Amino acid sequence: MPTTYQIVVCGGIVPDPLQSLEPVMGPTGPALKNEMMLPSVLDPWAWHALFEAADLAKRHPGSKVWLVSMSPKAKLQQVMMGLAQKVPFELVVVDGPASGFADAVETAAALAGAIEGIPDLDRSKLLLFGGWQSASRGTGAVLQMIGEILGIDEQFQGVDKLTVDDSGGLEILERIEAGAWQKSRCAGAPAVLGWATGELPEPPNNPQIGMQNMRGIMPALQQAKPAALSGEGLSYDSVESPKQRRETRVETEMDADAIADEIAAWLKG
Amino acid sequence: MSDTSLPTLPGDDVRQIMWRFSDRFDLQMAVQSARGVARGTVARLVADGVRNTHEWNDEKGKLLTAFDESGLTSLYMDVEQGGFIEGPKNMAMSLVAFELSWVDAGAATGSLAGNLALAPIHEKGTDEQRRFYMGKALPPQPGEDRVPWRGAFALTEPLPFVGVDTGVVGGKAKIADWPEGGEPVLQIDKRGRFITNMDFANFVTAAVDSDDERIKGTFMVILEETDPGTFDRGAPTLKLVHQLSSTRDPVFSQQVPASRIIGGYDVVDGVIVPKFNHSEVIASVFHRTRIPVGLMTAAKLLSAVEPVIRYQRSRFHGGEAGEGSPRYDLGLQVNEDVTHRLIDVWATGEAAASVGFEAARQADIFDPVEREKDRICAEQGLTGRKQMMALRKKEPEVLEYLDLLYTDEAERDAARFADLDADILVQFALGDARANIMNPAVKLWNTGHGATMMREAVALMGGYGTTEDCPGFLPQKWMDAQLEATYEGPEAVQRRHLTLGMTSRIFRHEVDLWIRELEAQAGDGYGAKSLAAGFKLWSWTTDYLQGHNDPDGKKLYHGKRQAVTFPLADAICWLLSARSLVQDSIELKTKGAENPVLAESLDAFSSFYADLCKLQAARAAGEVSRICADLVYGFQESADEADAAEFAALREAVDRSLAGTELARDRAADALTHIMIPEALDYPA
Numbered sequence A: 001m002p003t004t005y006q007i008v009v010c011g012g013i014v015p016d017p018l019q020s021l022e023p024v025m026g027p028t029g030p031a032l033k034n035e036m037m038l039p040s041v042l043d044p045w046a047w048h049a050l051f052e053a054a055d056l057a058k059r060h061p062g063s064k065v066w067l068v069s070m071s072p073k074a075k076l077q078q079v080m081m082g083l084a085q086k087v088p089f090e091l092v093v094v095d096g097p098a099s100g101f102a103d104a105v106e107t108a109a110a111l112a113g114a115i116e117g118i119p120d121l122d123r124s125k126l127l128l129f130g131g132w133q134s135a136s137r138g139t140g141a142v143l144q145m146i147g148e149i150l151g152i153d154e155q156f157q158g159v160d161k162l163t164v165d166d167s168g169g170l171e172i173l174e175r176i177e178a179g180a181w182q183k184s185r186c187a188g189a190p191a192v193l194g195w196a197t198g199e200l201p202e203p204p205n206n207p208q209i210g211m212q213n214m215r216g217i218m219p220a221l222q223q224a225k226p227a228a229l230s231g232e233g234l235s236y237d238s239v240e241s242p243k244q245r246r247e248t249r250v251e252t253e254m255d256a257d258a259i260a261d262e263i264a265a266w267l268k269g
Numbered sequence B: 001m002s003d004t005s006l007p008t009l010p011g012d013d014v015r016q017i018m019w020r021f022s023d024r025f026d027l028q029m030a031v032q033s034a035r036g037v038a039r040g041t042v043a044r045l046v047a048d049g050v051r052n053t054h055e056w057n058d059e060k061g062k063l064l065t066a067f068d069e070s071g072l073t074s075l076y077m078d079v080e081q082g083g084f085i086e087g088p089k090n091m092a093m094s095l096v097a098f099e100l101s102w103v104d105a106g107a108a109t110g111s112l113a114g115n116l117a118l119a120p121i122h123e124k125g126t127d128e129q130r131r132f133y134m135g136k137a138l139p140p141q142p143g144e145d146r147v148p149w150r151g152a153f154a155l156t157e158p159l160p161f162v163g164v165d166t167g168v169v170g171g172k173a174k175i176a177d178w179p180e181g182g183e184p185v186l187q188i189d190k191r192g193r194f195i196t197n198m199d200f201a202n203f204v205t206a207a208v209d210s211d212d213e214r215i216k217g218t219f220m221v222i223l224e225e226t227d228p229g230t231f232d233r234g235a236p237t238l239k240l241v242h243q244l245s246s247t248r249d250p251v252f253s254q255q256v257p258a259s260r261i262i263g264g265y266d267v268v269d270g271v272i273v274p275k276f277n278h279s280e281v282i283a284s285v286f287h288r289t290r291i292p293v294g295l296m297t298a299a300k301l302l303s304a305v306e307p308v309i310r311y312q313r314s315r316f317h318g319g320e321a322g323e324g325s326p327r328y329d330l331g332l333q334v335n336e337d338v339t340h341r342l343i344d345v346w347a348t349g350e351a352a353a354s355v356g357f358e359a360a361r362q363a364d365i366f367d368p369v370e371r372e373k374d375r376i377c378a379e380q381g382l383t384g385r386k387q388m389m390a391l392r393k394k395e396p397e398v399l400e401y402l403d404l405l406y407t408d409e410a411e412r413d414a415a416r417f418a419d420l421d422a423d424i425l426v427q428f429a430l431g432d433a434r435a436n437i438m439n440p441a442v443k444l445w446n447t448g449h450g451a452t453m454m455r456e457a458v459a460l461m462g463g464y465g466t467t468e469d470c471p472g473f474l475p476q477k478w479m480d481a482q483l484e485a486t487y488e489g490p491e492a493v494q495r496r497h498l499t500l501g502m503t504s505r506i507f508r509h510e511v512d513l514w515i516r517e518l519e520a521q522a523g524d525g526y527g528a529k530s531l532a533a534g535f536k537l538w539s540w541t542t543d544y545l546q547g548h549n550d551p552d553g554k555k556l557y558h559g560k561r562q563a564v565t566f567p568l569a570d571a572i573c574w575l576l577s578a579r580s581l582v583q584d585s586i587e588l589k590t591k592g593a594e595n596p597v598l599a600e601s602l603d604a605f606s607s608f609y610a611d612l613c614k615l616q617a618a619r620a621a622g623e624v625s626r627i628c629a630d631l632v633y634g635f636q637e638s639a640d641e642a643d644a645a646e647f648a649a650l651r652e653a654v655d656r657s658l659a660g661t662e663l664a665r666d667r668a669a670d671a672l673t674h675i676m677i678p679e680a681l682d683y684p685a
């Protein structure tokens, strides 16, 4: 009897990375300029986690995948039109801000509450997946805190590979310093895995999967409860985007080694 | 909080409201699928220079796999055939063509051509033909090991046969063998010219004529690559456009069972009588497939806006003008003309998209009505002339229905409206009258005028616009637009269709009701006043031309007098496209409030679209005014005073309706200098 898993993937939405992101101070705190109008995508780190989850579930028949997302539901709905065609999952929605400026503690609490509310979730089989950080907040704190709230202390961050052995033991490769991986073993679920890129390609869109997923997604969006975030306890003095420096030089005659040497020399200062 | 400056380019939320598919998740998913393929596989092929070959190759072949994997191939299938969209597919195909053409219309053509090959079978085939070929064309499902069949549609023939004139069929059918009591075997000889998908088609739907007294007339027939005889794919067409599609001049000389006649046949007195002649089949096919072609050009125009703005803004970056200076921040946009011209490109694209999607929605409504009409007529034995008479008798009820349709719901006779609404023949006659206008109008105006406006977009990129490096593939899109204006019937064909459709009493009655509706909307700032005046002028001119002869006593409005009917056809297209844009923009303002995503920026989008509408309506009315003046005065040595006075009053109303138009252009152009655009295009260039 192969091991089965209940895989919960936490993922918010973020503006499409190609958009111009301009932080501004609004009346209720910092925000991105025109954020509501920018097309969104599932947070790229969570995106990898979701595909890894679906792949794991496929290899362990009887497993199931949930995507738990705190996002403005109307924007999340748009994201679902593409995402729902990728892999089978059930959506759990908390209608709230996906902004990187929302408090990580409150976000974690809201998501943990939503996970606790999933009917018949077997916590002994629970693998909590997500990105090792979000592309919006970038703290790498939320998933850890959800794990803590749910009492899961087997936690792995920067995961690129998960292998399950015959006895259900998990072998995990985590990114560490200097481009190296750390290999860890743990007896099995429950565990928290914050994914880096994983190693799976993006699945093509499959509208048949999309139509199947949509049956659950639309009611989930309609029934989403608003998140109770107080927004207290956190304040921002100023926000700005990191300064970029671009110096372009067109070189048509230089070979690749010479270009690499010059860049390396420049990096070393 | 509501801001009045246009924040970003319109996204999916705006489009779904305007083009009325906010509640269609199947369509929204199809859009995402097509967009993924377009901005991924397709864009990479174009960027890698794969368009620079005439020959089909493995790289181009990746498109077919991408279409199969992402559901675009099965989009055309009904759910029971393995598809995922219930009901008619016109809107779905239009949205997919739009998304693919945003990057490359050749890819869109390749995806549509497979459907075009299946369309004769889908529309007129027997149940058995439909089941068999749709099943074969369906991409393999999970667990299946099968290569899907691809098809080609072969109507056009080498000179001097089928082209614009589809009546001169050179392809021939003879009886090769007719065993006693068995199925006849046909010898089919057909040469094709410019046939899409021919590099890999496994079957072909071909138009042929009888060359045997035991076969009656023309028909369409299915040829398979393994049928005995010659299935020669022929020479590749040396295209300068749409190079991501496959086009060749094939030669077929094959024997096929008579059961391959599309729609089947009867044997009457020893003669094979096909159920449908080739004209009936192609009429039902082109009725639908021309709409997505019109939307291809619309997509290109709209896709040009972002790269042109980026080019304009960044034109002087890296130069001596530092950050914060107008020259650095606005670049070319400090010059009024560049934003004004871009606004014209944008407005044209919007109008083209609006009229195209309106036609697609109408086609979706019309499909089941047409089928039900066919069923009822078959049941009652109404064919040919008898059917035409039955439909003509319904005309007064159609006009009554239209009157009720344009009356406030609270005031109209609900029971009578419901009765007429449920009357299939009434609905068919109305849908038919509309399709006879909308479909050719979309194909004609979007592609013809669209191609001209693509040149404007290219011009705005300066020298870059004539190079392969131009972001957004704009020069390729410009050239491609000319093919869209040509295949599936060049502009002359669409103008001929309109010549017939424009005089329909049903259509003319609806125009009168539109005028009333537009006059009621005249105060809303969408240019409805210009459109109402334009429609009035067009109507008056049409009546005038129908009622007057030239000095030689020859009728002015006549199919042979293309110098009269063709410009009049062009004129109505200007009005139709602007009208669709006005209605979509009003829809955005009305329904946008229900969408929380738009809440903050709805006012800004609404005012911007109102300005675009005003401009486009004014441009349309101006064109109509010019065309009508040519036609009314140009065919007489001197004008009748009473006629001239009436005409002049209507023309003056158009002129006066232009009040404030250029101010609208100023505002819209100014929005282009503030609008936030992404850092880079979301496809390689």
Ligand SMILES: Cc1cc2nc3c(=O)[nH]c(=O)nc-3n(C[C@H](O)[C@H](O)[C@H](O)COP(=O)(O)OP(=O)(O)OC[C@H]3O[C@@H](n4cnc5c(N)ncnc54)[C@H](O)[C@@H]3O)c2cc1C
Pocket (backbone or CB within 6 Å): B113, B152, B153, B154, B155, B156, B162, B163, B164, B165, B193, B194, B195, B196, B197, B239, B242, B247, B483, B486, B487, B488, B489, B490, B491, B492, B562
């Ligand atoms: C890339 C490509 C792909 C194609 N794919 C297919 C396909 O898959 N299947 C298929 O069957 N065909 C296909 N075609 C053929 C296409 O539909 C024809 O080229 C088109 O219909 C025009 O026919 P023609 O080229 O013979 O033009 P002609 O008939 O020679 O007409 C030339 C021009 O003469 C004028 N003209 C002709 N007749 C009239 C008239 N009665 N009144 C006024 N003006 C007139 C018009 O200006 C017209 O544009 C394709 C063509 C191309 C270029």
